[in-house]
Amino acid sequence: MTDSTTAVDAASGSPSWLADARQRGSFRRAVRRWYARHRRDLPWRRHRSLYRVWVSEIMLQQTQAATVVPYYQRFLKSFPSVRRLALADEEQVLRAWEGLGYYRRARNLHQAAKQVVRDLQGRIPRTREQLQALPGIGRYTAAAILSFALDQPHAILEANTRRLYRRLLAASSEAGSDRSLWAFAETLLPRVRIADWNDALIDLGATLCSPRQPQCSRCPLTRWCGAFTSGDAESFGTAKPATETTPLEELAIIVESGGKVLLRERREGEWWSGLWDFPRIRLSDAESAADFDRLRSRFLQETGIEIDTAVSLPTLRHSVTRYHIRLQCLRAEADNRTDDRLRNGYRWIDREQLERLPLTATARKMAQWLSTGGVD
DNA sequence: TACGCGTGGGT
């Protein structure tokens, strides 16, 4: 190996070794040798079908593998086939997804399953174009499904491989555009054993080529790595400028009346649409949770229900994209329970139903307080 | 092209 291995061809912007078939072969063997010894044992790699890989890939979008594992296993138990998924109610599907976030994924997956059963006799498409026509499946997911389930020759580009390729190319976030990274991935793609190849690159990116403190000393690819050669591998791992966050103050109230609690299904276009939530009020800068009379009147406006006193519960903190929400929680009794006064879609729900309904993450925590009779 | 979308793990 010479010092010029990681040199970059000025015209194409790609490293000079990439044009050399022998070098590409050497690179591929290094990847495969590493994978043979270090592959992760993940449930969606055990017995692969189009359906199972599809479910796993949707769950894995923007979500770490370790987080997905228990959800994947439960989901397949509840919905073992595309037909069973298509027959399910959306509420059941969202309940199985609850806690994973990005609930649009679950609704798209459910819609797509219904489409496959209704229009395609239950046969999941086997081409990238047809897969990408289904909701929730983009270029990466289509390529992943076909390569993992059927070993079709499609390159992939996602968070792990994107970081790995940026480092290999010593590309800054501007130079390392998705267009050039996809092209790089396709040039590297071997002719056979594509599923293993794509898994290998993902595992390398996930376990060695991590965003911070990459394990270059254990990496089989340092000979070809521009970032390693530059001596500053870490700096290529993160790219995004931090977006400014906005703090929000909100109030949530558990209101009980005769064994029922007040809940509302979040509507289309709102955050957490399709999930159920306790009554929630956005507090302006001028409003304070300590001003109970004011809150009482805001609550009446929001729900149509009057409360007299309330007990404080813990304050929860959570984020939605660029908003950091401080959610103050209260518990109260309703003065009455006349359904005809309810507004904005609020409903009285049996406490036992809380187990069955899909709740937002904060609502689930509050429901736990309710069922255990206290706070952790 | 850039932003909205959720949550939990890691540091």
Add this chain to the structure above:
DNA sequence: TACCCAAGCGT
């Protein structure tokens, strides 16, 4: 504690 980040897609 308060960040950063994750097997992306849709608009």
